Amino acid sequence: MDDRATALPYARDPRERWLHDLRNAVNAVGVTVALGRRMLDRGDGESAADVLAHTEDAWAHCRELLAVAPEVIGLRRQPHDDPVQ
Secondary structure: OOHHHHHOHHHHOHHHHHHHHHHHHHHHHHHHHHHHHHHHHOOOHHHHHHHHHHHHHHHHHHHHHHHOHHHHHOOOOOHHHOOOO
C-alpha cells in the first residue's frame, strides 16, 4: 500500500481504508478492460494482452479484499463464505 494513504483522514478506520482500496481495484478493472477493448479494436492484440494482465491483477486484488470483507466490516462469517477446497 502507498505510504501516502496513512496521511489520509480515514487511515485510522480499517473499514474506510478497505472500501477505498476496493474502489481503487474495481476502478482499475474497469479502466483496463476499456483500454484493452480499444487496443483490440485497433488490432493491437499484444498491447491488449499486456493491459489485460493488469486487469487480472486488479481483479485478484478485488477477490483478496472481498475475502476479508466480513472481518473488516464487522460481519460474522457464514458457512457459505468459506472457499470450497
